[in-house]
Amino acid sequence: MHVDEHGPPRPASLVQQFKRGLAAPICLTWELTYACNLQCIHCLSASGRRDPRELSTAEAMSVVDELERMQVFYANIGGGEPTLRPDFWDLVDYSVAHHVGIKFSTNGVRLDKAIAERLAQTDYVDVQISIDGATAEVNDAVRGRGSFAMALRAMDNLAEAGFGEFKISMVVTRQNVAQLDAFKQIADGHGARLRVTRLRPSGRAADSWDDLRPTAEQQRRLYDWLVDRPDVLTGDSFFHLSALGAPLPGLNLCGAGRVVCLIDPVGDVYACPFVLHDEFRAGNVREPGGFTRLWRESPLLLRLREPAAAGACASCGMFDACQGGCMAAKFFTGLPLDGPDPECVLGHGERELAKVCLPDRPQAGPGHSRRSPGRRDPVFVPLGRIPVRAAS
């Protein structure tokens, strides 16, 4: 994220302050539903089917009330496919009216011309459309047949409606990394901003990570590409690449539980969007004291704000640059949390990975994938049975 600092020199740097945690998150991801029309093979939340325990409209609105009181200025809404919730637009309107801006991620399924025009007239709402290939062939292999055309239609609708600068988000994979320039062209052609994020071995990506993750050589080229294009957003997700040279722009630290956290569709609070696992579950917003109390008092989150030992990375001269990388990437590949990132640019992670037997990797739980034959394959599912709310 981009931050400006104002003020005379101070006792501790902002990054040091961030490591101790803030009064409220500044990067809150809130997944509204596990329902999804797609079954992407790298879905972090293993979405597909709605969970009957998902927060009701009233419960979701009371979370918004809390966010307003805590002065969480905006929430990053995702899923599943959040726009499939019949009350999605009501929740957006409610949040905006309560000074919680909304940035929502969508595969574009509901983004027809009427919705695009409505969005273009709403302040404090940002839209991010996900694609994982700059061509239908590469994209649909990950996200399912027809998903590229659907996303492109949504982008065209936003551009035509004069929405302004929306975001196009992609996860870098071995298969699409050569298309980065083409992704950028799609964004530029729609007056949109490209956002490039890192593939994490979480959710269904626990199974597909080995096949999708970029090679070491691709990571180096990605780093150079990002350094040359500071206007491309990264959500700070490539700080492990900072050991290749100058740090990438943004906060080079793991924000889990410090400035970042996730609320899942059933109200469970996790330290970050990439660790939907019991070990990183702080509690549930339905408990007494709600989200506010969890953020302030959860033993898990408090522990994540304590100084972390560099562990096996302590003797590495690059630790200050990469901070040991991503906690979630280590956790789901079975690596110790105080050691190197599995994609450590110096190759320390690869050596550690070689020692881990596949069955030793943590199980991600059943998730919400559909129980259809060949559930690891992308499947395009028609939308006939999902209730459609007319755009008002």
Add this chain to the structure above:
Amino acid sequence: MAFDLQRAYRLNPAVTLRPEPFGALVYHFGNRRLSFLKTPQLVTVVRLLESQDSAADALEAAGVPASQHARYAAALAALADSEVIDAR
């Protein structure tokens, strides 16, 4: 643009301050930029701008020593450039 300490300023109405241990987090709902006030004393100065006749008066009222006025003026100039505070 030079910052005029003798003028009166105010917090931009689209801006909210959130208290933090180090100072405050600043969010501009208009341009959606997030920034930070890195000392509690700077937060005090910014909050006092509205009720004081000039930025210099706000520095006085916040107890900023004269030797630091130039540094604070630079910080306030940056805040004015990013539309966190406006002349009134």
